[in-house]
Amino acid sequence: MTEPSRILDDHALDTLFRSARTHNAWQDRDVSDVLVHAVYDLMKWGPTSANSCPGRFLFVRTKEAKERLKPFLSESNRDKTMKAPVTAIIANDLKFYEALPKLFPHTDARSWFEGKPDAIRDTAMRNGTLQGAYLMIAARALGLDCGPMSGFDKEGVKNEFFPRDDVQVNFLCNIGHGDPAALFPRNPRFGFDEVCKIL
């Protein structure tokens, strides 16, 4: 009843989940444009509701762009972010539904959202966040490390980086090659029976 050929090997499971850690210090190694494109070209295939793909992604890499980000970071996130090779700003486009005739062409999915702000916010947040997770997993799959952060001024980052009002900044993620020597001890996770049930 199993299908062993499709199960990933231990190396892959370690890289994605079991040995992967949130990094706070970074090796002095570049993340190339090619690699940033490769991360997107993987994560874009992850599922979203009605293929809505509401996530928008800025990859902040130059010193100038990092300086624009700096004032909005919480103190505990500031230094490590300034030193990270890339900081991704993960945002949601609240006008995502305008692309549905292209992304989900077999039905009129745009009409599910037009003029419905609650459905728009709910769908943008849920699916943009799923895409943020796909981005981190894709980065890890390509040998990179991640350091996601919610501690920053979301309105400030939105105003600085997204001139349009109908964009919602979701979270930040440092990306690079982490320095394993600087890792904190790993925090515990819930056991299965604490948060799961099979019915």
Added chain:
Amino acid sequence: MTEPSRILDDHALDTLFRSARTHNAWQDRDVSDVLVHAVYDLMKWGPTSANSCPGRFLFVRTKEAKERLKPFLSESNRDKTMKAPVTAIIANDLKFYEALPKLFPHTDARSWFEGKPDAIRDTAMRNGTLQGAYLMIAARALGLDCGPMSGFDKEGVKNEFFPRDDVQVNFLCNIGHGDPAALFPRNPRFGFDEVCKIL
């Protein structure tokens, strides 16, 4: 500057992203308790803000439990869900912060949330959704297929399956071995330049 030993092979990248599809029809093959536990034991390592781990997961498998779910499914999701080996209910525990002294012991993170309903909802939704994505990726990594769905009565499912008020149902995900013959043609994705920018 690359670290080839950590990059996943093509088989893994295909299984996680490039060939993986949202499935609507299911082979008549069980998903064992052992495999459900294995999925959780992988996905639990995915990062959440302050290790908050707000996601809660019900794996609905028996005919009786499926019948409890049935009235709340949208028509287009009903038949395929009744036939799926497992349907995961992905929910957020809005009391997640009570576990922070255990999950994030080095600081008083509970006080960041206590009595702050906006911070609670925001953090629960963002991080519970990240965990929902990790669940799908972990299932794929273990050879399973997923069929995530937002089309259902969330309040109804909450009232039926979660007696506590401080739980928020997020999305559903059918899990099993998909029938590739029943797949729809794949919908397009945005190109890099349509939704990303390197600064």
